Amino acid sequence: MRLTVLGCSGPWPDPNGACSGYLVTYGEHSLLLDMGSGVLSRLLRYQAPEELDGVLLSHWHHDHASDLLVYQYYLEQHRGNPPIYAPLDEHPLRNLCGALNLQDLHDAGKLGPFALNVCPVEHSVPTYAWKVQAGGKTLVYTGDVSKITDSLVGFAHDADLLICDAAFLSADWHEGMPHLSAKMAGELAKTTKGAHLLISHYSPKQSQRDLLSDARSVYPKVTLATAGLRLSV
Ligand SMILES: [Zn+2]
Numbered sequence: 001m002r003l004t005v006l007g008c009s010g011p012w013p014d015p016n017g018a019c020s021g022y023l024v025t026y027g028e029h030s031l032l033l034d035m036g037s038g039v040l041s042r043l044l045r046y047q048a049p050e051e052l053d054g055v056l057l058s059h060w061h062h063d064h065a066s067d068l069l070v071y072q073y074y075l076e077q078h079r080g081n082p083p084i085y086a087p088l089d090e091h092p093l094r095n096l097c098g099a100l101n102l103q104d105l106h107d108a109g110k111l112g113p114f115a116l117n118v119c120p121v122e123h124s125v126p127t128y129a130w131k132v133q134a135g136g137k138t139l140v141y142t143g144d145v146s147k148i149t150d151s152l153v154g155f156a157h158d159a160d161l162l163i164c165d166a167a168f169l170s171a172d173w174h175e176g177m178p179h180l181s182a183k184m185a186g187e188l189a190k191t192t193k194g195a196h197l198l199i200s201h202y203s204p205k206q207s208q209r210d211l212l213s214d215a216r217s218v219y220p221k222v223t224l225a226t227a228g229l230r231l232s233v
Pocket residue numbers: 059061123144
């Protein structure tokens with residue numbers, strides 16, 4: 001598999017960047033994990049959006065889903081309506097996405113060459129981590145998460161690449177915050193069989209260098225997500 005980071009900011013995009021959006025390709029097949037603000041624009045550099053095998057949504061917060069609104073306009077003028085696997089809880093944004101091919105994320109199962117699984121995680125709204133497997137490799141994307149639970153540890157264990165919420169520095173983190181710190185992302189990576197950790201979903205205000213050293217204080221194999229970064233899994 002090949003991963004392209006389209007956007008990695010939250011809760012708003014950095015200049016010329018985008019909020020959460022990760023393109024996963026395998027051969028001729030492709031998936032998009034989340035579609036936050038600015039992601040459709042960046043997706044167009046790499047991929048015909050109507051030809052995605054599907055879009056996998058972690059949750060309905062705007063920095064993960066708001067470009068689905070304009071994606072509807074795009075699809076009106078292009079042939080194709082890929083499935084959007086999403087939590088089916090009531091959310092105002094979801095109610096504005098009626099033209100999309102929305103499916104319950106629990107029904108994702110298999111899509112082209114990709115085997116898909118979800119795991120509920122702790123966040124302020126219903127949120128799911130995604131596991132994408134193809135070609136004998138495993139990618140786990142935590143979505144937004146505030147707490148490392150036993151179920152998330154079990155779910156992430158076999159990851160070759162772990163894309164993890166790392167919005168804060170551990171010095172600023174306290175119980176009740178909606179995201180993990182970079183150090184906590186490192187601690188989750190430590191429980192895996194040796195995943196490459198990609199820390200992501202950080203504010204444009206945050207120091208990238210400090211986030212990296214926070215994660216590397218507990219785990220060595222860490223890369224900081226930046227828009228345009230491409231990795232092989
Ligand atoms: Zn969120």
